[in-house]
Amino acid sequence: MSKNINVALIGNPNTGKTSVFNQLTGLKQKVGNYPGITVEKKEGICKLPRGVKAHILDLPGTYSLNTTSLDESLVVELLLNKNDKDYPDVAVVISDVENLKRNLLLFTQIKDLKIPTILVVNMADRMDRKGISLDVGAMEKKLDTKIALVSTRKNTGIDHIKELIADYKSISSKPILDPTRISPEYFDRLKKTFPQEDLYKLWLVITQDVNFMPIEKKRIQDATDFSTKSKDELKKLQHKETVLRYQLINNILKETYKVDFMAAKGLRASLDKILTHKVFGYLIFFVILLTIFQAIFDWSGYPMDFIDEQFAMAAEWVKNTLPPGVFTDLLAEGIIAGIGGIVIFIPQIAFLFLFISLLEESGYMSRVVFLMDRLMRPFGLSGKSVVPLISGNACAIPAIMATRTIENWKERLITILVTPFTTCSARLPVYLILIALVIPEGSVLGLSYQALTLMLLYLIGFGMALLSAMVLNKILKIKSRSVFMVEMPTYRLPLVKNVVYTVIEKTKSFVLGAGKIILAISIVLWFLGSNGYSEDFQDADRIVTERIENEGLSTYSKNYIQNNVASYRESAEAEGLAPNALQDSIEVLTQELSERAVAQEIASYKLEHSYIGQAGKAFEPLVKPLGYDWKIGIAVLTSFAAREVFVGTLATIYSVGSDEEETIKNRMAAELDDDGNPLFNLASGISLMLFYAFAMQCMSTLAIVKRETNSWKWPMLQLGFMSVFAYIIALIAYQILI
Amino acid sequence: MATVADLRYGQKGIIKDFTEHILPIKLLELGCLPGNSVELLQIAPLNDPIYINLSGSHLAIRRSLAELIELEIIEETQAK
Numbered sequence: 001m002s003k004n005i006n007v008a009l010i011g012n013p014n015t016g017k018t019s020v021f022n023q024l025t026g027l028k029q030k031v032g033n034y035p036g037i038t039v040e041k042k043e044g045i046c047k048l049p050r051g052v053k054a055h056i057l058d059l060p061g062t063y064s065l066n067t068t069s070l071d072e073s074l075v076v077e078l079l080l081n082k083n084d085k086d087y088p089d090v091a092v093v094i095s096d097v098e099n100l101k102r103n104l105l106l107f108t109q110i111k112d113l114k115i116p117t118i119l120v121v122n123m124a125d126r127m128d129r130k131g132i133s134l135d136v137g138a139m140e141k142k143l144d145t146k147i148a149l150v151s152t153r154k155n156t157g158i159d160h161i162k163e164l165i166a167d168y169k170s171i172s173s174k175p176i177l178d179p180t181r182i183s184p185e186y187f188d189r190l191k192k193t194f195p196q197e198d199l200y201k202l203w204l205v206i207t208q209d210v211n212f213m214p215i216e217k218k219r220i221q222d223a224t225d226f227s228t229k230s231k232d233e234l235k236k237l238q239h240k241e242t243v244l245r246y247q248l249i250n251n252i253l254k255e256t257y258k259v260d261f262m263a264a265k266g267l268r269a270s271l272d273k274i275l276t277h278k279v280f281g282y283l284i285f286f287v288i289l290l291t292i293f294q295a296i297f298d299w300s301g302y303p304m305d306f307i308d309e310q311f312a313m314a315a316e317w318v319k320n321t322l323p324p325g326v327f328t329d330l331l332a333e334g335i336i337a338g339i340g341g342i343v344i345f346i347p348q349i350a351f352l353f354l355f356i357s358l359l360e361e362s363g364y365m366s367r368v369v370f371l372m373d374r375l376m377r378p379f380g381l382s383g384k385s386v387v388p389l390i391s392g393n394a395c396a397i398p399a400i401m402a403t404r405t406i407e408n409w410k411e412r413l414i415t416i417l418v419t420p421f422t423t424c425s426a427r428l429p430v431y432l433i434l435i436a437l438v439i440p441e442g443s444v445l446g447l448s449y450q451a452l453t454l455m456l457l458y459l460i461g462f463g464m465a466l467l468s469a470m471v472l473n474k475i476l477k478i479k480s481r482s483v484f485m486v487e488m489p490t491y492r493l494p495l496v497k498n499v500v501y502t503v504i505e506k507t508k509s510f511v512l513g514a515g516k517i518i519l520a521i522s523i524v525l526w527f528l529g530s531n532g533y534s535e536d537f538q539d540a541d542r543i544v545t546e547r548i549e550n551e552g553l554s555t556y557s558k559n560y561i562q563n564n565v566a567s568y569r570e571s572a573e574a575e576g577l578a579p580n581a582l583q584d585s586i587e588v589l590t591q592e593l594s595e596r597a598v599a600q601e602i603a604s605y606k607l608e609h610s611y612i613g614q615a616g617k618a619f620e621p622l623v624k625p626l627g628y629d630w631k632i633g634i635a636v637l638t639s640f641a642a643r644e645v646f647v648g649t650l651a652t653i654y655s656v657g658s659d660e661e662e663t664i665k666n667r668m669a670a671e672l673d674d675d676g677n678p679l680f681n682l683a684s685g686i687s688l689m690l691f692y693a694f695a696m697q698c699m700s701t702l703a704i705v706k707r708e709t710n711s712w713k714w715p716m717l718q719l720g721f722m723s724v725f726a727y728i729i730a731l732i733a734y735q736i737l738i
Numbered sequence: 739m740a741t742v743a744d745l746r747y748g749q750k751g752i753i754k755d756f757t758e759h760i761l762p763i764k765l766l767e768l769g770c771l772p773g774n775s776v777e778l779l780q781i782a783p784l785n786d787p788i789y790i791n792l793s794g795s796h797l798a799i800r801r802s803l804a805e806l807i808e809l810e811i812i813e814e815t816q817a818k
Contacts (some may be wrong), residue, residue, distance in 0.1 A: 064767045102795055105767055235763070242766045266794065269779070370798040374784040383787070383798075483762050483803050488789060488796040714816045 005054045006086060007165055008047075010075065011094030011108060012103050013061035014363075018042075018121045019096050019152035021058040022407040024161065043086075048166040057086050063102070065109045066238060067208050068407060076208050079113055080201055086123075090168035091117045092161065097127055097134070098490065100257060104143075104249045105242070108176045111145070112200045116171040118146050118164045125151040131260035139256040144172045153495065179203055182241045207234055227314040268490045275367050285368055289390070292355045296394060296425070298714060300347035311340030322701055329528060337648060342515040345358040345536045345644070348425045350507045352394035354378040356387070356611035361494035370487050379466050380473025382406050385415040388466055389465065391460075392422030396701045398506060400708055407485070410478040412499030414469050416708060417718060421465035421694070429531075430692050431457055433647055437668055439684030453689075460693055521641045525649060528612040537609040545602055546600045557597035560670055564593055626691065626727070627684030627734040629673065636688075639697045640723075646692070683737035740811050742790065742804035747780035751809035752776075760806055769793040777808060 011017040025044025042058040042601065060071035067073040078084055079091075091110050095103030101120065111117045127134065140147050146164050146338065150157030164171070179199045180187040187199055192204055211706065274280050315332045321327040359365045365387060373383030381389075384406045391399035399419050406412035423431075431454060439450045553561075568589055572582050607613050616630035616637075623633040635649040671679040696702070696719045705715040745751060756773040769792045770776075779796070780789035786801045 063764065066763050066767065068764060091757050099794060101793075102767070102769055228813045239761075239766060243771060246771055272780060272789070276782070276789065282783070366798070370782055370787060370789055373800070374782055374786045483764070484787065484798075485762075485764060485768070485803075486787075486798040487768070488798060490796075540774075546804045616783070713812065 005048070005052060005165060005168060006089045007056045008052045008078070008086070008088035008091050009056060009058045009089055010106065011061060012063050012096070012099070012106060014102060014487060015061075015094045015096040015099075015550065016714075017061060018058065018157075018406045019495055020092075020120060020150065021121065021499055022501055023054065023152055023155070023158045024054075024056055030165060033074070038562075040184060046165075048162050050166060051250050054162075054165055055086075062106065064106050065204060065208070069404065071404065072734045073208065075203060079110070079115065080204060088115060090165060090171065091115045092120055092165070093117055094120045096123055096130055097121050097123050098130055100134075101246075101249055101253055104252075105245055107143070107145075108245050108248065108732050111143075111173075112177055112179070114173045114175055114198070116168050116173045117661050118148065118161070118168070118171060119152050120148045120157075121162055124148050124157065124579040125261040130397045133258045133260070135256040139252065139522040142252040142256065144174055144176070146171055152675050161370075162376060175200065177245060178239075179241075181244055186237065207238060243583075260618050268488075271491050272367070275364065276370055280368070281371050284373060288355075288359070288364075290350070293389070295351045295355065296348050300351050303347040304344055307344050308340070311336060311343070315340075329530065330523070333476070334523045334526035335519070335653065338519040339515075342511055342519065344429075345425055346507055346511060349394055349510050350503055351611075352391065353398075353503045353506045354499065356391060358494050359493065361498055363489040363491045366486050366488045370488065373484065379469040379470055380411065380414045380476075382408060382411040382415075383486070384484075385411065386418050388415050389422055389462070392419045392424060392465075394424070395424050395426070395510060395520070396420045397510065397704050398590065400701065400704050407483065410476060413478070413714070414472045414476070415710065416705055417472060417714065418469045418694055420698065420718065420722065421461050421468065423461040423693070424643075425699075426698065427457075427461075427692050429644055430646045431689060433665055433668070434689050435682070436665055437680045438682050457689060457693055460690075464694065490630070494595070519646050521638060522648060525612065525638060525645075528615075529607055531615070532610040534605065534609050534614075535562065537606055540602055540609065544598070548598060548601065553594065553597055554601060555672065555676060557594075559672070560597055561590060561593045563670070565590060622704040625734070626730045627681075627738065629671075629679060629690070631671075632679075632684075632688070632695045636691065639692070640695075641697075641699050643692060643697045644657040683734050686737060687734035690733050691726045691730040694729055696722035696723055696726075739808050742776055742778075742799075742807040742809060743788070743789075743801050745776065745811065747778060747781070750775055750777045751811045752808060754778070754808045756808065762803075765799075765807075768795045768797060770807060775812075776807070779804075795816060 009021055010016055021042065021044065024046040030043055040060075044056050046054045046056050047055050054122075057078075059075045062072040062075050065072075065076050065079075067076055079084060079088075081087060093103070093107045093110055095107065107117065107119055121134070121136075126132075136147050136149060145537050148157050148160040148164055150161065152158075152479075177200075180191075182203075187203075190199060190202060262283075275284060285460045315336045317337060318328060318332045322331070355367075359368070368386055369383035371383070372386045376383055376385055385403070387405075388399040388402045391402055396419050399422075400416050403412050403415045403419075406415060435450050439453050442449055444452070532538070565586055569582070569586065572585070608617075612634055613630070616634040619633045619637060620630040623630075623636065628636065631650070635646045639646045668680050669678065673679045702715040702719060705718060706712055709715070740751065742751070753770060753772050753774050753776060761770060771793075774793035776793070777791040778788060779791055782788070782798075787798045788804055789796070789798045790799060790804075791797075
């Protein structure tokens with residue numbers, strides 16, 4: 001594949017780099033992670049003229065090669081490492097015509113690395129409106145490069161980029177700034193010590209905190225002598241470099257770039273007056289938040305019900321069509337139920353990403369950061385923590401990844417640590433079924449108790465996040481000097497293509513990431529629940545049948561039959577069925593029900609003596625004080641892998657074939673404790689809900705926190721603290737209410 | 739000495755030469771260089787952060803950072 005060209009897209013944030021990437025690669029792109037870190041790696045293939053193919057790498061947005069974050073270091077690391085398989089043959093720097101001056105700073109740095117560099121001037125469609133005129137020819141000469149004027153919005157200029165890439169060999173790789181101008185004395189010294197090396201690259205190695213290949217290790221060791229000598233001195237030189245670059249750029253722009261301010265019409269100024277207004281700003285933000293929650297919890301209900309039905313039907317179909325046996329059971333009760341448990345979350349996740357991507361694409365998100373910063377600070381958080389905290393209401397995983405924009409390490413760490421308290425959508429099925437079970441119907445001031453309870457649970461989650469942030473802010477002693485800075489981009493109508501790509505991509509990675517775990521757990525659970533080693537398990541049929549012959553059905557089964565008969569009688573009488581016919585059909589029904597009850601008793605006896613039943617019994621003393629029996633204990637325990645497993649586990653344990661809520665709910669309502677009272681009552685229900693509100697029950701989140709904080713210390717702290725706290729609160733709640 | 743934090747709505751200033759290198763390099767890269775202009779656009783509720791136009795870069799920064807940027811106020815626009 002010698003004809004493949006490696007291309008790196010580089011640019012400031014908000015220059016439309018991703019749009020250019022999308023237009024170059026279309027759907028032929030792949031999003032993964034850089035090895036070992038969660039920085040997103042976006043790459044794709046672009047067909048060029050004359051049958052040449054280009055491998056395009058979309059590097060994280062950066063303002064310069066002076067790195068302050070992981071994402072930015074990555075850019076420098078790649079550009080300094082000629083042996084990397086992604087090392088670009090040609091760099092394409094994307095700039096925004098309105099912020100050309102600032103964008104050129106990065107351009108000059110890339111060019112000084114002696115990589116052939118093309119300049120893309122994006123958003124060319126705005127030039128007229130902003131009164132900008134640009135002498136492309138003159139600028140190409142001054143910058144010693146080729147320039148493509150592009151508008152991703154109007155879809156112009158993309159072919160020009162492709163031509164330039166195909167013809168990259170003719171593009172100059174001569175540097176622009178002579179580094180010795182930064183400090184003749186210092187660079188002379190460098191040159192004497194490392195006569196073989198490129199001075200600018202060496203300068204970057206010294207000033208930037210990046211990793212290098214082993215062969216360069218020695219070089220660094222020697223080079224660190226230069227850096228440790230004078231940190232302040234180095235910073236001074238970096239300032240000098242920036243000033244020099246800007247002087248150079250200003251000189252070039254003076255002759256080639258003109259802005260007629262009289263012709264400029266600004267949407268930004270007038271919109272900002274309203275959107276960042278002290279009163280209206282908050283009102284608008286509040287309305288947007290309400291809309292998002294409405295979408296996630298109300299609108300997504302329809303597709304979710306649909307998915308639920310489809311999976312129940314698929315499981316039914318498999319059971320009825322395939323020959324009965326272990327494999328069919330595994331497929332129907334383990335795998336299909338498991339996959340259904342993941343797919344059901346797609347509508348909510350997709351809605352959330354849709355809104356977040358709309359807000360980010362339009363430029364509004366930066367205004368939210370601006371509005372919220374001061375309010376979040378007493379909690380040790382930053383305005384930028386708002387995005388993760390909102391995202392956390394769908395899923396903590398993308399939320400924690402979104403904390404990367406927070407420059408200040410302490411603020412970022414606190415945000416990561418408290419985000420799992422927000423009510424993610426995995427808690428929702430648990431809450432919904434418990435609320436329906438234990439919270440009475442009825443209303444106060446037109447609001448139903450059940451809806452109020454749900455709202456309260458959300459507030460508790462959010463309140464707990466803020467409260468623990470405040471505590472952490474006091475406890476954590478981390479000095480972090482980086483500063484808060486947010487660019488307020490111009491408002492733009494979001495590009496449908498970009499939004500759609502983001503939603504598909506993020507949803508996909510959620511489903512694949514979290515999905516694997518949920519699926520694995522369902523299969524393991526199913527296996528442990530349907531196998532046992534003891535004789536009790538093997539002979540369950542005989543033992544239970546004998547017991548029923550001697551002692552009759554259990555209280556639970558009697559209740560089960562009675563309740564069903566009663567509700568049948570009620571509806572039959574309402575329909576006006578004749579007393580004779582009613583009596584007959586009730587007899588038939590009772591017969592059917594007792595058969596089913598026997599089957600259920602056998603199944604539950606089997607379960608009790610299965611592997612999982614044994615484990616649950618051993619675990620029971622621990623959860624007894626919270627008001628749970630061993631079955632709930634198992635559901636809680638498995639939930640530590642992922643919360644949403646709760647309902648599915650109960651479904652498996654109660655051997656209810658499908659995940660259908662109504663069936664499980666009835667089954668749960670019929671559960672009795674040792675004294676013959678309903679097991680799920682107000683006390684145990686609330687205790688359970690509070691446990692789920694506070695406990696850290698999500699392996700994927702722990703894994704992400706480990707990766708983002710680069711240590712096991714923080715996720716383990718999270719797991720320990722949150723779970724112990726949840727246990728104590730649930731204990732208190734149960735003991736008070738019972 | 740006036741700083742960016744002293745600007746009022748709509749007011750402009752020119753950044754002074756700085757000898758101390760306390761400003762983060764990021765800020766310089768975004769255009770905070772001697773001789774460049776700064777205009778105050780908005781102040782967030784509770785007086786912090788502030789929203790400025792730094793020679794073409796529209797940025798929000800905290801007051802604590804703004805206090806480090808010395809400038810000369812040049813334009814007295816109608817404060818609202």
